[in-house]
Amino acid sequence: xxxxxxxxxxxQGAKTASRILGxxxxxEGFTAQDSPIYGSERRGAPVSAFTRIAKEPIRERGIxxxxxxxxxxxxxxxxxxxxxxxxxxxxRTAVFVNSPLTREELRAQTSLPGRLTTLDLTTIAVxxxxxxxxxxxxxxxxxxRLVGLRPESIDRAVAQELADLGVDASLIRRNQxxxxxxxxxxxxxxxxxxxxxxxxxxxxxxxTYDPPTRGTASITAGPNxxxxxMSGWRTFRPVLRPDLxxxxxxxxxxxxxxxxxxxxxxxxxxxYPHCKGCLDCVEVCPTDAMTVERETxxxxxx
Numbered sequence: 001x002x003x004x005x006x007x008x009x010x011x012q013g014a015k016t017a018s019r020i021l022g023x024x025x026x027x028e029g030f031t032a033q034d035s036p037i038y039g040s041e042r043r044g045a046p047v048s049a050f051t052r053i054a055k056e057p058i059r060e061r062g063i064x065x066x067x068x069x070x071x072x073x074x075x076x077x078x079x080x081x082x083x084x085x086x087x088x089x090x091x092r093t094a095v096f097v098n099s100p101l102t103r104e105e106l107r108a109q110t111s112l113p114g115r116l117t118t119l120d121l122t123t124i125a126v127x128x129x130x131x132x133x134x135x136x137x138x139x140x141x142x143x144x145r146l147v148g149l150r151p152e153s154i155d156r157a158v159a160q161e162l163a164d165l166g167v168d169a170s171l172i173r174r175n176q177x178x179x180x181x182x183x184x185x186x187x188x189x190x191x192x193x194x195x196x197x198x199x200x201x202x203x204x205x206x207x208t209y210d211p212p213t214r215g216t217a218s219i220t221a222g223p224n225x226x227x228x229x230m231s232g233w234r235t236f237r238p239v240l241r242p243d244l245x246x247x248x249x250x251x252x253x254x255x256x257x258x259x260x261x262x263x264x265x266x267x268x269x270x271x272y273p274h275c276k277g278c279l280d281c282v283e284v285c286p287t288d289a290m291t292v293e294r295e296t297x298x299x300x301x302x
Contacts, residue, residue, distance in 0.1 A: 001054040002147050002193055003064045006139065007085045008073035011043040013136025016161055017071065018049035020140030024149050024157035025053040033058050039082065046083035053147065064088075069191050070114070071143050072097045073121075073135060078110050089114050094191040096142055098122060098135065103187070115189040117146075121182060128178045129171075137162065141179035142186045151183050234277030234295040242267055244289035251281035251290055 004021060008014030015036040022034035036049040050064040066088045075097055077083040089095065093114035099106055100120040107116055121138040137158045144154045155176050162172045238251075247266045259274040260281060270281075282290040 001052055001058065001060075002069070002191065003067045004051045004053070004069045004071065004143055004147065005064045005067040005088075006049040006051070006071045006073070006143070007077050007083055008047050008049075008139075009043075009077070010038075010045045010047050011134075012047075012073045013134045013139060014047050014071075014073050015049045016134075016136035016165070017073075017139035017143065018051045020137060020154070020157045020161050021051045021143045021147075021149075022053070023160055024140070024144050024153040025051075025147075027153045027156055028149060030055060031058050033061075035062075037063065046077060046080060048083075051143075067093060068193065069094045069143065069146055070096070071139055073139055075099045075101075075106070075110075078112065086113075091115075092192060094146060094189045096146060096186070098139070117187045117189045119182060119186045124178055124182060128174055137175040137179040138182045141183040145183045145186055146188065146191050148191070151180055154179060154183060234275065236277055236279060236292050237272065237275065237295050238270055238277075238279055238281050238290045239293050240268060240270065241289045241291060244287045246287050246289070248286060250284040250286065254280050254284045256280060 004018070006014040006018050008017075018034040018036065022032035026032040030053050032051065032053050034049065034051040036047065038047055039045050048063075052058050052060065052064070070085070070089060070093060072078065072085060072095065077085050078097070089112075091113055095112060095114040095116050097106060097112075097116070097118050098121040099118045100123065101109070101118060103116040103118050106112065106118055119142065121135045121142070125135045125138060140158065140161075141151075141154050144157075145151075158176050158179050159172050162175060163169075167175070245267050249262065249268065252260045252262055252268050256278065257274055257276060259271045259276075260268050261271060263269050268281075277295065279292060282292055
């Protein structure tokens with residue numbers, strides 16, 4: 001599997017770049033998976049996106065902690081602790097940085113590990129699109145080139161992803177032209193498939209759960225003492241058939257008035273003085289243990 005991690009700032013197009021890479025890989029017959037993760041979700045805040053590419057089904061999900069390729073949209077992210085750009089990088093990791101510096105100059109300034117390569121995508125974007133030019137297509141093209149995808153696949157992916165975002169057709173063509181230029185211009189470095197494997201857990205943990213009664217309201221629990229009866233609100237009342245009840249507690253969790261309690265045997269009980277007869281408990285009961293009866297006389301006991 002080829003695991004690619006993108007780092008950018010909000011508005012730079014790291015998420016779209018990861019989608020372009022995944023779409024291009026999928027068009028070549030690969031299994032592809034892409035997903036973003038946001039922080040504060042505002043322009044300029046660090047953003048990460050992840051693309052996995054493989055010939056076989058991809059069963060791993062979530063954050064890529066050990067990428068084989070890292071694509072960095074802004075050199076300022078290298079020193080930003082919130083971006084966590086350096087995590088999981090070693091001497092075998094391919095790293096692309098959008099920077100006007102050469103790989104030698106950038107390595108001297110930052111001591112970046114890995115197989116480093118650079119290209120000034122921002123200057124290309126400004127030249128082609130103006131001051132606010134997005135570099136998402138350019139990032140996707142560079143990543144595609146480094147992992148060995150064909151330029152035609154990148155062209156189609158750029159068109160598809162930008163069209164889905166509502167970008168004008170003429171601007172899409174300009175993005176394709178700039179992306180092809182970056183595809184051909186980026187200095188290549190080896191990108192290896194992940195042969196290290198994901199680190200296994202050091203120990204297995206059995207989760208423990210608090211009972212639902214800790215976080216669910218109950219009208220009979222102090223200080224929720226009964227002040228006004230709602231039994232006169234009902235036209236129909238829910239009635240439990242204990243022999244059909246499987247103890248799932250869905251009625252208890254869904255009662256909007258907290259009028260259902262749980263008895264020591266784990267079965268629910270309806271506190272009728274505060275049951276308003278909404279019958280939500282009947283709707284959610286999977287075994288039809290909660291039945292409906294016409295209300296003839298409101299009682300105060302279950």
